[in-house]
Structure formats: structure tokens, C-alpha cells
Amino acid sequence: MDFWDKILQYTFQYYGVDWAVTLTVFAGLFLIGDKKITGFIIGMISAILGFIFSFQIGSIANGVTAVVLFFLYLRGYIKWQRAEKSL
Numbered sequence: 001m002d003f004w005d006k007i008l009q010y011t012f013q014y015y016g017v018d019w020a021v022t023l024t025v026f027a028g029l030f031l032i033g034d035k036k037i038t039g040f041i042i043g044m045i046s047a048i049l050g051f052i053f054s055f056q057i058g059s060i061a062n063g064v065t066a067v068v069l070f071f072l073y074l075r076g077y078i079k080w081q082r083a084e085k086s087l
Contacts, residue, residue, distance in 0.1 A: 014056045021049045028073075037084075040077035044070055 011019075024046035031039030047070035054063035 014053060017049055017053045017056060021046055021053055024049060032076075037077065037080050040073045040080065043073035044077070047073060 024042050028039045028041075028043035028046055031042060033039075047066045050066035050069065051063055054060070054066055
């Protein structure tokens with residue numbers, strides 16, 4: 001197997017779910033940093049994808065982390081919504 005076949009094999013080993021997690025985490029944090037509430041929604045999507053990925057790799061710790069992150073993003077979203085309503 002040549003170099004590029006190996007790269008493709010490892011790059012898409014998890015059907016791109018790992019890459020989707022990576023991109024949504026970065027996008028969510030970027031948007032939160034720009035004070036956009038949609039960053040929390042994208043963060044929740046990344047947590048859901050992270051939970052799926054945890055099953056693919058067989059990691060309970062990764063799954064627990066994804067669940068906790070989901071609820072932290074949800075909490076941030078709710079608090080931000082309340083703060084905007086009180087303005």
C-alpha cells in the first residue's frame with residue numbers, strides 16, 4: 001500500500017465523524033469568542049458528534065465527556081438567552 005492510500009485509510013477511518021467533531025468544535029468556539037449565541041448550538045452539535053465518535057472508538061470516557069459538554073453548552077445557551085431578554 002502506498003503512502004497516499006495509507007493517508008486516506010487513516011483520514012477516513014471513522015467515516016469523517018472525527019473530522020466533523022474537530023471542525024464543529026473550532027467553529028463553535030470561534031463563534032462564542034465573537035459573542036454569537038449560535039456558537040453554543042454548534043457546540044451542542046459537536047458534542048453529539050463526539051458521542052457518536054466515542055462509540056466508534058470504544059471510549060466510555062470520551063462519551064461521558066461529550067455528554068457533559070452537551071449540557072454545558074446547553075446551560076450557556078440558556079443563560080445567554082436569559083441575559084438577552086433582560087436587556
